[in-house]
Amino acid sequence: MTTYTDETAARTLVVESARSLFARGLTHGSTGNLSVRLADQSLLLTPTGSSLGTVTEAELSRTDVHGRHLDGPRPTKEAFLHAAFYRARPTADAVVHLHSTYAAALSARADLDPVDVLPPLTAYYAMRVGTLPLLPYHAPGDRTLEALAEETARTHHACLLANHGPVIAAATLGQAADAAEELEETAKLFFLLHGHPTRPLTPEQAAALTPIPSRRPETA
Ligand code: ZN
Numbered sequence: 771m772t773t774y775t776d777e778t779a780a781r782t783l784v785v786e787s788a789r790s791l792f793a794r795g796l797t798h799g800s801t802g803n804l805s806v807r808l809a810d811q812s813l814l815l816t817p818t819g820s821s822l823g824t825v826t827e828a829e830l831s832r833t834d835v836h837g838r839h840l841d842g843p844r845p846t847k848e849a850f851l852h853a854a855f856y857r858a859r860p861t862a863d864a865v866v867h868l869h870s871t872y873a874a875a876l877s878a879r880a881d882l883d884p885v886d887v888l889p890p891l892t893a894y895y896a897m898r899v900g901t902l903p904l905l906p907y908h909a910p911g912d913r914t915l916e917a918l919a920e921e922t923a924r925t926h927h928a929c930l931l932a933n934h935g936p937v938i939a940a941a942t943l944g945q946a947a948d949a950a951e952e953l954e955e956t957a958k959l960f961f962l963l964h965g966h967p968t969r970p971l972t973p974e975q976a977a978a979l980t981p982i983p984s985r986r987p988e989t990a
Contacts, residue, residue: 772807772808772809772811772863773806773863773864773941773942774806774807774808774809774814774863775808775809777808777814778827780806780808780814781814781827781830782827783806783943784804784805784806784814784816784827784830784943785825785826785827785830787804787866787943787944787947788802788804788816788822788823788825789822789823789825790947791804791822791866791868791947791950791951792821792822792823793823794951795871796868796870796950796951796954797821797822797823797868797869797870798869799821800819800820800821801868801869801935802816802822802866802867802868802869802870802935803815803816803822803846803848803849803852803867804816804822804864804865804866804867804943804946804947805849805852805864805865806863806864806943807835807856807862807863807864811834811835812832812833812834812835812840813832813833813834813835813849813852813853813856814830814831814832815830815831815832815833815845815846815849815852816829816830816831816845816846817829817830817831817842817843817844817845817846818831818843818844818845818846818847820843829842829843830842830843831843831844831845831846831849832845833845833849833853834853835853835856835857836853836857837849837850837852837853837916847910847911848867848910848911850913850915850916850919851865851867851915851916851919851937852865852867852937853916854916854917854919854920854923855919855920855923855937855939856939857920857923858920858921858922858923858924859923859924859927859939861941862927862939862940862941863940863941863942863943864939864940864941864942864943864944864945864946865937865938865939865946866937866938866940866943866946866947866949866950867935867936867937867938868935868936868950868954869934869935870935870936870950870953870954870957871954872954872955872957872958872960872961873930873935873936873953873954873957874933874934874935875957875961876888876930876957876960876961877904877930877931877932877933877934877935877936878932878933882904884903884904884906885901885903885904886901886902886903887902887903887904887930888902888953888956888957888960889960889968889970889971890970890971890975890976891956891959891960891963891968891970891971892956892959892971893971893975893979894952894982895952895953895955895956896971896975896976896979897979897980897981897982898945898948898949898952898953898981898982899928899938899949899952899953899956900926900927900928900976900981901926901928902926902928902929902930902936902953903922903926903929903930904929904930904931904932905918905919905922905929905930905931905932906918906932907931907932907933907934908931910934915931919937923939927939927940927949928949928953936950936953938950938953945982948982949982
């Protein structure tokens with residue numbers, strides 16, 4: 771059963787989350803987009819060309835899980851990425867995609883392991899994000915990224931798009947936004963530590979933690 775059975779409450783939640791991310795500097799301009807999956811499996815997404823700082827409940831767009839536009843304004847051009855994550859992850863009812871500064875900077879580094887680009891610098895990063903694969907660069911809206919994102923999402927709830935930014939799915943929008951914020955802060959730590967001897971969590975320490983993005987009830 772989906773987390774979001776009340777569409778009106780879900781619209782309010784998307785708008786509140788969008789404004790909170792914008793107000794805290796995690797998105798800028800008209801970048802970044804959010805979505806939730808409703809009980810009928812349709813997706814509510816932020817629309818194309820909108821700022822997460824000013825988007826309203828009535829401006830949200832609706833698509834099916836294949837990214838086909840159903841009603842409302844036209845969806846974000848990156849709707850296919852959201853749809854790919856929902857198809858691959860039946861327990862995910864929310865997706866957050868940002869161009870947040872430090873994660874975007876990380877996505878342009880040439881010296882990182884594309885299998886997992888960030889070390890587990892903190893326990894909360896390990897619990898909320900875990901492994902972060904890097905997907906190769908594609909131009910905005912390039913649909914060839916869709917199959918790759920869907921394949922990656924089957925085994926990972928988060929990925930980083932090269933020269934672009936992160937995509938994160940979770941059971942709830944609150945969990946997806948928390949993970950996106952944890953990723954951004956950990957990317958910032960990674961740059962702050964550059965050139966300093968660093969001791970990430972050991973594989974044993976990381977493995978002993980319980981992942982946070984698990985299904986739990988949330989209002990709306
Ligand atoms: Zn983007």
